[in-house]
Amino acid sequence: MKLKALLAAATAAAALTAGAAAAEQVKIGIAAEPYPPFASLDSSGNWVGWEVEVIGAVCAAAELDCVITPVAWDGIIPSLTGQQIDAIMASMSITEERMKTIDFSDPYYNTPAVIVADKSMDIAPTPESLAGKIVGIQASTIHQAYAQEYFKDAELKVYQTQDEANQDLFAGRIDATQADSIAMADFVGSDTGSCCEIKGAVADDPAILGRGVGAGVRKGDDALREALNKGIAAILADGTHEKITAKYFTTSIY
Numbered sequence: 001m002k003l004k005a006l007l008a009a010a011t012a013a014a015a016l017t018a019g020a021a022a023a024e025q026v027k028i029g030i031a032a033e034p035y036p037p038f039a040s041l042d043s044s045g046n047w048v049g050w051e052v053e054v055i056g057a058v059c060a061a062a063e064l065d066c067v068i069t070p071v072a073w074d075g076i077i078p079s080l081t082g083q084q085i086d087a088i089m090a091s092m093s094i095t096e097e098r099m100k101t102i103d104f105s106d107p108y109y110n111t112p113a114v115i116v117a118d119k120s121m122d123i124a125p126t127p128e129s130l131a132g133k134i135v136g137i138q139a140s141t142i143h144q145a146y147a148q149e150y151f152k153d154a155e156l157k158v159y160q161t162q163d164e165a166n167q168d169l170f171a172g173r174i175d176a177t178q179a180d181s182i183a184m185a186d187f188v189g190s191d192t193g194s195c196c197e198i199k200g201a202v203a204d205d206p207a208i209l210g211r212g213v214g215a216g217v218r219k220g221d222d223a224l225r226e227a228l229n230k231g232i233a234a235i236l237a238d239g240t241h242e243k244i245t246a247k248y249f250t251t252s253i254y
Helices: 002-024 050-061 073-081 142-150 162-171 181-188 222-237 240-248
Strands: 025-031 065-071 102-104 113-118 134-138 155-159 176-180 196-201 216-218
Touching: 025 050, 025 073, 050 065, 050 222, 050 240, 065 073, 073 102, 073 216, 102 222, 113 142, 113 162, 113 181, 134 142, 134 162, 142 155, 142 176, 155 162, 162 176, 176 181, 181 196, 216 222, 222 240
Parallel strands: 025 065, 134 155, 134 176
Antiparallel strands: 102 216, 113 176, 113 196
């Protein structure tokens, strides 16, 4: 009986240890939809890209055991608040509206929003120039919120992914799209995107476009937010952020 009791105690202890280890793993939510060059699947089914590498570097510097967890973009905040994931690192801009629901780390990159259209089209990134045009935007993004506020005289076509908007721009089914400048620079530099060019950045509105991209965490999860801040500060200070950036971009995006 005594041996059985000892074995039972050992089994229970092992289960508790395994549970503690699992609890320490941080599930980092990224958008399941490809968003090159920030995050996309390679031919082997592995997630690669600038943001994927930054996640790894931030977690290493913060001494966090992180696992990338793909989630559909339009359900990524509910997945965080519902505790299916522990943090969001998916090019999510820090906005006042989102801060009503979740908290954010310090920014780890910041780039302007731009309008992209066919090279042959005389389009400027202004409400007047886009009046009467068909503008493609990704659902549940700052770009959708911005377009709805400023491009009231344009016809807005909403897509689940930016790639779908880009494909329709290439096919001529829309006149323009608004998205992040770095992502669109990657698109116009591709064979598909060679038809198009960046027409310029839209007028800034921090209330809608935010104050850069940060990691989203649940309200009150200060320990994780501070750990991520520590990791972000560390990779900025030791040059890791710059080294990763140089692999993907020609200029700083911080």
